Amino acid sequence: MNIGDVAKRAGLPAKTIRYYEDIGLVKPPRDANGYRAFREQDVHKLAFLSRARALGFTIEDCRTLLTLYEDQTRASADVKTLAEAHLHKIEDKIAQLQSMRxxxxxxxxxxAGDNRPDCPILKDLAADTNA
Structure with missing residues (x-):
C-alpha cells in the first residue's frame, strides 16, 4: 500500500505518517525502488496512533501505549496508570480553563464597552500582581 492509501485509511495526513516514521513510531518496509510498502499492521498502528493523539496523548505516551499494546504479557494496570495520569492532566487543564473563563x-x-476610555479589562491586565 502506498502512503496516500494509508493516509486515507488511517485518517492521517501523509506528512504526519512520514513524521511518525522519522521518529520511529512506524517502520514500514521499503520496496526495491525505495518506496514505502505499508502493510495492514502499519495501517492499524497508524489508526491506533490517530485515536491516541485525538485523546490528547503525547507522542511519548503514544510510544509507551504502542509498546504496551504490542506486549502480550503487559499488565492492564500499566495501561490504566498511564491513562489515569493523562486524565488528571486533562482535568487540571479543564480547571485552569474554567478559571480563565x-x-x-x-x-x-x-x-461598559462604550466610547469612554475607562476599561476594567485593560486595568486588570496591567495590574502588578507582584505587589
Whole structure:
C-alpha cells in the first residue's frame, strides 16, 4: 500500500505518517525502488496512533501505549496508570480553563464597552500582581 492509501485509511495526513516514521513510531518496509510498502499492521498502528493523539496523548505516551499494546504479557494496570495520569492532566487543564473563563467573564461584564476610555479589562491586565 502506498502512503496516500494509508493516509486515507488511517485518517492521517501523509506528512504526519512520514513524521511518525522519522521518529520511529512506524517502520514500514521499503520496496526495491525505495518506496514505502505499508502493510495492514502499519495501517492499524497508524489508526491506533490517530485515536491516541485525538485523546490528547503525547507522542511519548503514544510510544509507551504502542509498546504496551504490542506486549502480550503487559499488565492492564500499566495501561490504566498511564491513562489515569493523562486524565488528571486533562482535568487540571479543564480547571485552569474554567478559571480563565470565569475571570474573563467577570472582566467582560465589568466593561461598559462604550466610547469612554475607562476599561476594567485593560486595568486588570496591567495590574502588578507582584505587589
Amino acid at each position: 470565569d475571570t474573563l467573564s467577570e472582566l467582560v461584564h465589568a466593561c
